[in-house]
Amino acid sequence: MIGALMNQEMTVDGFLHGEDPLSTMNALNQIGAGISVNENGLVHLCKRDYIFKNCDEPLHLGNSGTGLRLMLGLTSGIGLNLSFCGDESLSSRPMSRVINPLTEMGASIESSNGKLPISILPTSLQKQYTYELPVASAQVKSSILLAGLASGTGVEIIEPIQTRDHTERMLKHFGAKIKITAEDSKNIIQLAPLNHLNAKNYTVVGDISSAAFLMVAALISDSPGLEITNVGMNPSRTGILLALQKMGADIEVKNQRLESGEPCADLKIKKSILRGVELSGDIIPNIIDEIPIISIAAAFAEGETVIRDAAELRVKESDRLKAVSDGFTRLGVAHQNFEDGMSIMGSPKSLLIDQPISIESHEDHRIAMSFLIAGLKCSKPITVKDCKNIFTSFPDFIELISSIGYRLEK
Numbered sequence: 001m002i003g004a005l006m007n008q009e010m011t012v013d014g015f016l017h018g019e020d021p022l023s024t025m026n027a028l029n030q031i032g033a034g035i036s037v038n039e040n041g042l043v044h045l046c047k048r049d050y051i052f053k054n055c056d057e058p059l060h061l062g063n064s065g066t067g068l069r070l071m072l073g074l075t076s077g078i079g080l081n082l083s084f085c086g087d088e089s090l091s092s093r094p095m096s097r098v099i100n101p102l103t104e105m106g107a108s109i110e111s112s113n114g115k116l117p118i119s120i121l122p123t124s125l126q127k128q129y130t131y132e133l134p135v136a137s138a139q140v141k142s143s144i145l146l147a148g149l150a151s152g153t154g155v156e157i158i159e160p161i162q163t164r165d166h167t168e169r170m171l172k173h174f175g176a177k178i179k180i181t182a183e184d185s186k187n188i189i190q191l192a193p194l195n196h197l198n199a200k201n202y203t204v205v206g207d208i209s210s211a212a213f214l215m216v217a218a219l220i221s222d223s224p225g226l227e228i229t230n231v232g233m234n235p236s237r238t239g240i241l242l243a244l245q246k247m248g249a250d251i252e253v254k255n256q257r258l259e260s261g262e263p264c265a266d267l268k269i270k271k272s273i274l275r276g277v278e279l280s281g282d283i284i285p286n287i288i289d290e291i292p293i294i295s296i297a298a299a300f301a302e303g304e305t306v307i308r309d310a311a312e313l314r315v316k317e318s319d320r321l322k323a324v325s326d327g328f329t330r331l332g333v334a335h336q337n338f339e340d341g342m343s344i345m346g347s348p349k350s351l352l353i354d355q356p357i358s359i360e361s362h363e364d365h366r367i368a369m370s371f372l373i374a375g376l377k378c379s380k381p382i383t384v385k386d387c388k389n390i391f392t393s394f395p396d397f398i399e400l401i402s403s404i405g406y407r408l409e410k
Contacts, residue, residue, distance in 0.1 A: 001028065001071070001146060002146075002149070002171070002174065002197070003035075003045040003199065003202070004033035004035065004052075005074065005078075005150055005197075006197045006199045008047055008198070008199035009047050009199065010044075010045050010199040010200060010202065011042050011043060011201045011202075012043040012044075012045070012201075012203075012204065013043075013201070013202070013203045013204065014204035015037070015204060016393075017037075017041060017395060018391060018394065019062055019063065019391055019393075019395075020062065020063060020066065020393055021067075023060065023061050023062035023064045024064055024066075024070075024071065025043070027059040027060065027061055027071055030055045030059050031054070031059070031075070032048065032050060032051075032052050032053040033045070033052070034046050051078070052078050053080075054080050054081045054082060055080075055082055058083040058084055058117065059083070059084050059085070060084075060085050061084060061085070061086045062090065063086065063089055063090050063317065063389070063392045064090065065093055065316075065317070066139055068090060068118075069095065069098045069139045069140070069143045070143050070146055071084070072084070072095070072099070072102060072109070072118065072120070072143055073098065073102060073142070073144060073145070073146040073150075074143075074150050076102050076105070076107035076109065076120055076123075076147050076150075076151075077146060077147035077148065077151035077153070078150045079123060079124065079151070080120065080122060081120070081122050082119065083119040083120075084117065084118045085116055085117050086116050089317055089364075090116060091116040091117075092115065093115065093315065093317075094114050094115060094315055095111060095114055095115060096114035097134075097135070097137065098140055098143045099111055099114060099118070101131045101140065101144055102143065102147055104129070105125045105126050105144070106126050107123055107125065108120060108121040109121075124151070125148075126153055127153060127154065127193065128153065128154040128155075128193070129153055129155050129156070130157075130158070131156070131157055131158070133157065133158065135160075135312070136161050136163045136285045138163040138165070138166075138167070138285075141159060141163060144157055145157070145167055145168070145171065145189070145191055146167070148191050148193075149176065149191065149195060152194045152195075153193060154192055154193035155189075155190070155191040156188065156190045156191075157188070157190075158188050159186065159187045159188075159189070160186060160187075161186075161282050161285060162182075162187040162236060163187075163286075164234065164236040164285075165180075165234065166234065166236075166262070168180060168189060169261045170202075171191070171197075172261065173261035174197040174198060174199065174200070175196070175197050175198045176191065177192035177195055178191050178192070179192075203260045205230055205231070205259050205260070205262045205264040206228070206229070206231045206232055206264065207232060208231050208233070208237050208238065208240060209289050209393075210393070210397075211228050211267065212293050212294075213370070213373055213394075213397070213401075214226060214269075214400075214401070215240070215244065215251065216293050217373050217376060217401070217406060218269040218270070219244065219249050219250075219269060219270075219272050219274065219297060220274070220297065220300045220373075220376060220377055221377070221406070222271065223271055223404075223405070224270075225270045225271070226268075226404065227267065227269075228267045230264055231264060231265060231266065232262055232263070233253070233256065233263040233264050234262055234263060236286060237286065238286070241267075242286075243279055243290070244274075244297065247274040247275055247276075247277050247297060247298075247301055247305075248272055249272045250269070250270040251267055251268070251269050251270075252267070252268040254268060273348060274298075274301035274302065274346075274348065275301050275302045276302065276303035276304040276305040276306075276345075276346055277298075277301075277305055277306075278305070278306045278307075278308075279308070280306070280307070280309045280341070281308075281309060284307075284308075284309045284310050285312075288312055288313065291307060291313060291320065292320055292324055292370040293366070293369070293370045295324050295342070295344060295370070299328065299331075299333045299344055299347075300347065300349075302347070302348055303345075303346065304344065305344045305346060306342075306343045306344075308338070309341065310340055310341045311339060316364070316366075317362075317363065317364040318362035318364035320364065320366065320367060321337055321338075321341065322337070323360070324342065324370070325337045326360060327359045327360075327374070330357050330358075330359050331353070331359075331374065331378070332353070333346075350378065353378050353380040355380060356380045356382070356383060357383070358385060359371045359382060359383070360384075361384050361385055361386045361387060361389060363386055364389060365389040365391075365392050368384050368386070368387045372384050372387075372401075376406060387410065398410055
């Protein structure tokens with residue numbers, strides 16, 4: 001999105017060719033971005049004679065909640081006349097927390113009770129806008145920043161605690177005038193108006209959320225060890241490491257470095273005896289996407305793990321607290337579900353199952369991958385249904401897991 005907005009020559013290496021990023025790229029091309037992918041997977045952005053254009057057909061974001069929320073900010077800031085749609089799952093997800101601040105900025109947005117289909121009309125946004133997030137959300141923050149960047153609006157965002165800051169880092173990497181301070185335990189992001197960015201080739205570091213599945217697999221299985229290279233180590237994303245290390249995980253961080261403004265490193269993981277912990281408060285926004293796979297680690301840890309303050313999981317691709325609970329019920333893992341989390345009574349022993357078990361993915365990629373990893377510690381095979389959703393975020397999951405010795409069949 002930022003590359004298309006800069007309208008300069010650049011390439012992106014390390015692009016994830018999953019359905020969600022591809023849906024976003026296709027939506028950008030619908031409004032004239034002209035993004036292409038070569039035979040080596042490199043993404044090329046070209047300089048165009050025009051900036052963007054309206055599109056009569058709805059922009060289809062597939063299953064990508066991030067793509068939709070960020071595109072709403074970008075296109076509202078540009079001032080386009082557009083509509084958006086998505087698949088059944090995305091169409092059921094609430095978008096009001098992005099629509100409301102964008103409307104306050106001056107955007108004209110119509111929706112179906114805060115959900116898809118959504119349309120926007122050309123408008124001019126305020127010259128200065130301040131918004132205090134009622135709930136910490138990197139997607140809402142990024143949507144507002146993109147609206148400000150595209151419209152030349154000065155933006156100040158106050159978040160109750162720091163959330164993932166990839167957008168801020170990327171804006172700074174390309175030369176935006178952005179300032180980040182802390183005050184009374186709150187995080188304040190200020191984007192100056194009328195930024196001129198300078199394109200440069202960009203390398204995307206490996207996603208620690210995807211690496212988390214491999215990390216837990218190595219920790220709970222009989223693996224002699226696993227090394228994962230080029231893993232993103234953004235401080236707003238490393239909560240998964242802190243959580244697993246708190247549980248007793250043997251994870252060594254090696255070769256720390258910067259890549260396109262993002263910290264990254266190599267991780268060496270060894271099988272470990274895990275123990276139950278309590279996870280709540282400030283760490284939760286940092287690990288919100290990893291809680292399903294952390295729950296699997298907790299199921300094979302000694303003692304009780306308690307997760308609180310995670311009500312956000314109720315409105316992800318599925319109600320992830322319920323989805324994890326349903327899977328645990330099928331596997332016989334003792335647990336209790338709360339409105340904002342769950343408790344899990346774990347055991348490092350393998351689960352003794354009388355017969356093969358089928359588990360519903362609830363059409364959620366993280367639920368599907370988490371319970372496939374759980375199968376490593378079960379005495380009988382586990383079948384996870386409707387796994388096509390995995391390809392939205394981790395298209396090489398099955399091949400990669402199989403290549404390091406885990407028996408996965410589809």
